[in-house]
Amino acid sequence: MFKSAPLAAAVLIALGWSTPGHSQDAEAGETVFKKCxxxxxxxxxxxxxxxxxxxGVVGRSAGTYDAFKYSPSLSAAGxxxxxxxxxxxxEYLEDPTAFLRTRLEDGKARSGMSFKLKDEQDRKDVVAYILAESSTDTAEAEPDAEKSDEPAMSDDEVIxxxxxxxxxxxxxxxxxAGKxxxxxxxxxxxxxxxxxxxAPKLKPAKYKPEFVFKRVYKGFKKMPAWKDTYTVDEIRQVVAYVKDPGFSP
Ligand code: HEC
Ligand code: HEC
Structure with missing residues (x-):
């Protein structure tokens, strides 16, 4: 889509999304959001x-989305x-635990989110994307549009x-590609x-490739499912990487 930066910037300005002083790119943020x-x-x-x-997280009190069990630290900050x-x-996305420690003036505060996003532009872009996805007109029916070109198979059938x-x-x-x-x-x-x-240390020699595919596609307990993030082919490539003798965590 709007891969070229000047074009994307022009589009965003036209839509009134750009904030003076720092440029953010919701299109680029969509790619960054794969990590989330x-x-x-x-x-x-x-x-x-x-x-x-x-x-709708922009403008919301921290740690208050319905029925989610937040860490004590994020709840306290809210x-x-x-x-x-x-x-x-x-700022938060760079290092959630460090952010909460500063905020709460408590060196023992701990975020329930272990993920950190180091690159500042990525952080700005992903926040712009979240904001864009939160407005009602862009949020419509997109997930369905994405899914419609996948065959109507159940998870177990795909596996x-x-x-x-x-x-x-x-x-x-x-x-x-898997690496x-x-x-x-x-x-x-x-x-x-x-x-x-x-997470457990992986022991690839012990796994059949089909098992690795199943775990990655569908998730298991605290292992997230990746079927909405990656295509079947991409997940197969991860399997190829994990099963390769050159795999190195
Ligand atoms: C490994 C899982 C995981 C990943 C990956 C992850 N998060 Fe989180 N995120 C969490 C958890 C768990 C919480 C709740 C943190 C807490 O309770 O302290 C959270 C909290 C948040 C919050 C605060 C929400 C609120 O209601 O106060 C934001 C914003 C957020 N994450 C954004 C992101 C973005 C953007 C990305 C990708 C760049 C990302 N997260 C990647 C697990 C994750
Ligand atoms: C949010 C942390 C997290 C992320 C990110 C994550 N995993 Fe996992 N993974 C886990 C946990 C926890 C388990 C153990 C689940 C269980 O058996 O209770 C696990 C289990 C697995 C297993 C099965 C291991 C076994 O011995 O049973 C495989 C294979 C695996 N993960 C591969 C991956 C791959 C490939 C990725 C990247 C696409 C990935 N994981 C990303 C947390 C994670």
């Missing part, structure tokens, strides 16, 4: 997942009057349909630097 999708939904009909619904604004969200040939698993282009997804999405729970307790 395993835990958050946004737009009409969004539901709580591992993280709370983000529709009770003390923290209301999310765009600049505060941009049962997967077979992994040696040729697929050893194809270097699958390895590379990229791994480092973007999986290392903050499964990487060697993830603090203990986030």
């Amino acid at each position: 999708k395993s835990c958050h939904q946004v737009g009409a009909g969004a539901e709580n997942r591992a993280g709370p619904v983000l529709t 009770e003390q009057g923290l209301v999310w604004t765009e600049p505060l969200l941009v 049962a349909a997967q077979t992994f040939e040696e040729a697929f698993l050893t194809d270097p282009s699958n390895f590379e 990229e997804i791994w480092f973007e999405q999986c290392t903050h729970c499964h990487g060697y630097k993830a603090y203990p307790g986030k």
Whole structure:
């Protein structure tokens, strides 16, 4: 779509979305939001997942979305009057725990969100995207439009349909594509630097590729499902990466 920056900026200005002083790009933010999708939904009909619904989060008291069980620290910040604004969200996303520690003046405060988004432009863009998705006219029916080109199969049917040939698993282009997804999405729970307790250390030699596909596609307990974030082909590529002897967490 609006991949070129000047064009995107022009479109955003035309729509009145740009904020003077810092440029934000909701289109670019849609791509960044892939990193959030395993835990958050946004737009009409969004539901709580591992993280709370983000529709309308700008202007909302922190830690107050219905029926979501927030950490004591984020709830406390909300009770003390923290209301999310765009600049505060941009700050929060860089390091949620550090943000809460400063805010609450409590060195032991802890965020329930372990994810950090380092790049400042990415943070601005993703907040612009969340804002755009929160307005009623853009939020309509989009999830359905996305899903309509997928075959009407149940999760279990999709999983049962997967077979992994040696040729697929050893194809270097699958390895590379899967590796990229791994480092973007999986290392903050499964990487060697993830603090203990986030997720088990993977033992790829013990898994059948079909098992890895099933876990990644559908999730399991605290392991998020990725079927709404990635296509079946992309998930197959992650499987190829995890099953490769060159896999390194
Ligand atoms: C691994 C799961 C996970 C990922 C990935 C994740 N979050 Fe979160 N997020 C959470 C959880 C859990 C909370 C609740 C934090 C708490 O209770 O302290 C949260 C809270 C938030 C809040 C505060 C919401 C409120 O109602 O006060 C915002 C805003 C947010 N996340 C945005 C994002 C964005 C944007 C991304 C992607 C760049 C992202 N999150 C990625 C799990 C995640
Ligand atoms: C929010 C943290 C989190 C993220 C991000 C995450 N996982 Fe997991 N994963 C888990 C947890 C927790 C489990 C254990 C679930 C259980 O069995 O209770 C798990 C289990 C798994 C398993 C099964 C392991 C076993 O021995 O049973 C596989 C395979 C896996 N994850 C792959 C991935 C891949 C590939 C990605 C990236 C696309 C990913 N995970 C991202 C938390 C995460």
